[in-house]
Amino acid sequence: MPDDGYSLRDVQRMLGVSRSVVEKLIEARFVSPSGERRQWRFTFQDIVMLRTAHALRMAGVSPMKIVRALDHLRNSWGREGSLTGVRIAVVGNRVAVRDEASRQWDAETGQMLLDFEPQQAPRNVASIKAPRAERAREEALRLFQQALSLGDDDLDAAEAAYRKALQRAPDYTNASLNLGGILVDSERFDDAIAVYRHALRFRPKDPVLLFNIGVALEDSRRSHEALRSYELCIEHAPDFADAHFNAARIYEELGEQKSAIRHLNQFRRLQQP
Known part of the structure; x- marks a missing residue:
């Protein structure tokens, strides 16, 4: 930590x-x-x-x-x-x-x-914690924490640690999310999308994975695919405010004002205290 x-x-x-x-x-x-x-x-x-x-x-x-x-x-x-x-x-x-x-x-x-x-x-x-017998998952957690501690100081080492964690626990969603974040930041969008989609095999309705896929697709200029991913995210998590906001932006760019306003209103409602 x-x-x-x-x-x-x-x-x-x-x-x-x-x-x-x-x-x-x-x-x-x-x-x-x-x-x-x-x-x-x-x-x-x-x-x-x-x-x-x-x-x-x-x-x-x-x-x-x-x-x-x-x-x-x-x-x-x-x-x-x-x-x-x-x-x-x-x-x-x-x-x-x-x-x-x-x-x-x-x-x-x-x-x-x-x-x-x-x-x-x-x-x-x-x-709260996996049984001690699951040594592979414990090792994955250790590698995940190691990657977190590296932060921005050594992104190559952090990326390697996240990948090793996923080798030991392929369903470790947090490691997939963090690895994907590093890949997106370094503009390796297709690699990030592949990591997120592999994680979806274990959690097919995970809204955070779907949202992050949308971000990576949008950054790689695939707006229509990104929009579908944001809509799937909202389908599984209607209170995901950032997905509403991003969907509103894309709809506005596509000239679909009615859909853009609907998502923007949802975003504003969710931001109210």
Whole structure:
């Protein structure tokens, strides 16, 4: 992790969600990043909490239940130092947590749930850290963090580290996003698109991947293809404000004013506090 924490852009890439989604999770008090709004800095714990909160919201859990569950997770983090191997699941109307020792407890109350209690089949919605046995993924994470630490100081080494991470974990979306970003910045647009599309094989509806494909296509002057990618992004994430903005620009360039205004109005609505 960078010495001063992660930026909002880092969090977006790591979670695979839009800026507006992260801001809504913050407004719901799931985390409290340091610094002013335009210079927010997030800890690794913040990212874990945001990922968990987002997964629970996608599973239909109410914000009040999520806040209570995250409070207990924070307390567990503080007592035990980490939440290695902990998995979050929706069981009936409960948010349940199962640790490495296969103990299950109610994330809202902290009450242990006995194995012989009648339960509906649990639906896993988040995993805070992959099991230790998955050595390849752990190595991929180490390489990913190495690439992050290199930053702009040695882009060639960072690119190589991201590629090695993807060799060990081809479905590592964050590594694909960051590698694609390096390729786009160096104007290797076709290579970036290939990286993003390979990542789509594992997450075909990922809006951030679709958005980034649109950016790379637009930068390589393939506006019609870029527009289709932005529209797919919006189809899967209607609150992805930047996709609405980019789509509005392209529609305006194509002379389709009605569509341009529709997307621009959506963008402005999503930007309202």
